[in-house]
Amino acid sequence: MPKITAARVITTCPGRNFVTLKIETDAGVYGVGDATLNGRELAVASYLEDHVVPCLIGRDAHRIEDTWQYLYRGAYWRRGPVTMSAIAAVDMALWDIKAKVAGLPLYQLLGGACRQGCMVYGHANGETIEETLQEAERYIEQGYRAVRLQSGVPGLKSTYGVSKDKDFYEPADADLPTENLWSTEKYLRSAPELFAAARERLGWDVHLLHDAHHRMTPIEAARLAKDLEPYRLFWLEDAVPAENQESFRPIRQHSTTPLAVGEVFNSIWDCKQLIEEQLIDYIRATVLHAGGITQMRRIASLADLYRVRTGCHGATDLSPITMSAALHFGLSIPNFGIQEYMRHTDDTNTVFPHGYRFSDGYLRPGEQPGLGVDIDEDAAEQFPYRRAYLPVNRLQDGSMHDW
Ligand code: EZ4
Ligand code: CO
Numbered sequence: 001m002p003k004i005t006a007a008r009v010i011t012t013c014p015g016r017n018f019v020t021l022k023i024e025t026d027a028g029v030y031g032v033g034d035a036t037l038n039g040r041e042l043a044v045a046s047y048l049e050d051h052v053v054p055c056l057i058g059r060d061a062h063r064i065e066d067t068w069q070y071l072y073r074g075a076y077w078r079r080g081p082v083t084m085s086a087i088a089a090v091d092m093a094l095w096d097i098k099a100k101v102a103g104l105p106l107y108q109l110l111g112g113a114c115r116q117g118c119m120v121y122g123h124a125n126g127e128t129i130e131e132t133l134q135e136a137e138r139y140i141e142q143g144y145r146a147v148r149l150q151s152g153v154p155g156l157k158s159t160y161g162v163s164k165d166k167d168f169y170e171p172a173d174a175d176l177p178t179e180n181l182w183s184t185e186k187y188l189r190s191a192p193e194l195f196a197a198a199r200e201r202l203g204w205d206v207h208l209l210h211d212a213h214h215r216m217t218p219i220e221a222a223r224l225a226k227d228l229e230p231y232r233l234f235w236l237e238d239a240v241p242a243e244n245q246e247s248f249r250p251i252r253q254h255s256t257t258p259l260a261v262g263e264v265f266n267s268i269w270d271c272k273q274l275i276e277e278q279l280i281d282y283i284r285a286t287v288l289h290a291g292g293i294t295q296m297r298r299i300a301s302l303a304d305l306y307r308v309r310t311g312c313h314g315a316t317d318l319s320p321i322t323m324s325a326a327l328h329f330g331l332s333i334p335n336f337g338i339q340e341y342m343r344h345t346d347d348t349n350t351v352f353p354h355g356y357r358f359s360d361g362y363l364r365p366g367e368q369p370g371l372g373v374d375i376d377e378d379a380a381e382q383f384p385y386r387r388a389y390l391p392v393n394r395l396q397d398g399s400m401h402d403w
Helices: 041-056 064-074 081-102 129-141 184-202 218-231 245-254 268-276 292-305 320-332 346-351 377-381
Strands: 004-012 018-025 030-034 118-126 146-151 179-182 207-211 235-237 259-261 309-312 336-340 357-359 362-364 392-395
Touching (some): 004 041, 018 041, 030 320, 081 320, 118 320, 129 184, 245 259, 292 320, 309 320
Parallel strands (some): 235 259, 309 336
8 A cells, every 4th residue: 555655735836826745655656635715825825734644644544534624623623624625635636646557548547537528628718898898709719618808897997707817817916915896786687688699699509607706695696686587697706705504595586597616615615505406507615625536435425316417617726736626526426517717827737737638518527547637746846936916896885795
């Protein structure tokens, strides 16, 4: 059995910050796991270095479930994004090791492929509806079958989801948080106009998605979901914050627009009521922030009972290690729905060489043993950590609002 001999945390910033855990064994095989928590990266690095790594040395690398339980139950302090991202990094690295030792791509160990590839959605955004739709057309020309549309809100200086760089969207854009101004009233007027124009211009064969980023009250969200109904969205994401899982009930009562939530979830308990009461259609928890492949398999199994499908988070702050793990996972589960995909920069791809490829609207993880992704430590060293924050959001009277 491969014994863990060393584990190291590597922090690098090839355009944005990433935290990676590398676990080495006495079997000549190592594994990598992503531990990136956007804007709070060093907290997870410390959690791993100071509190997790010492417990890993000498353990049997094949005992993935036991290690998960050891870190989750054993810590006494359960859940939370820092803890669960750290556990996820260990979990990914151990699955990588197990699959490398077996000489198989990870999806084979998870039960084998259920489909040809994982359908992904790209991000089209612009200051105006016209600019957004031009971007959407670029994605469709590249073969995307699904596109998320975000457009500037008339009367607001800056809007979430509208990026300066069209190819590489990056919201964590400053060494102290920048401030956005928000008006739900203005947004509720403009969002349906975007999708009316989109259907007219793009037709009905492309899946259209939209992210509301936790900014509405339940009744506002219900109104938007109802107003968007004629345009047949693939989903409306994060309509309301989900600390109150029952907030989704009024939205459901008013509309058949499919609902997705969960990119900030870190445990199966965050999903439980939403899934059991069929208040959502897609669960967006990821292998990174929700405790690794081990817990995501449980979340997906619970969701499958209720016909809820996965739609895992896949923004640029999740490294190519997470993307690889998500693709093996997505390929292997019966209730995969869609995978978010924001392209990484060339520098990021140099630091994290990987085997997954896009074609025809799908991503496929490749056939290399393990996760099929590595970290080039020499390249990583050339990009030292730089503090970076997500923006914050205020209403027009200056009060803090959800971001
Ligand atoms: O704001 O990943 O659906 N995707 C998103 C992302 C998130 C960032 C936060 O780290 O909402 O852009
Ligand atoms: Co989102």
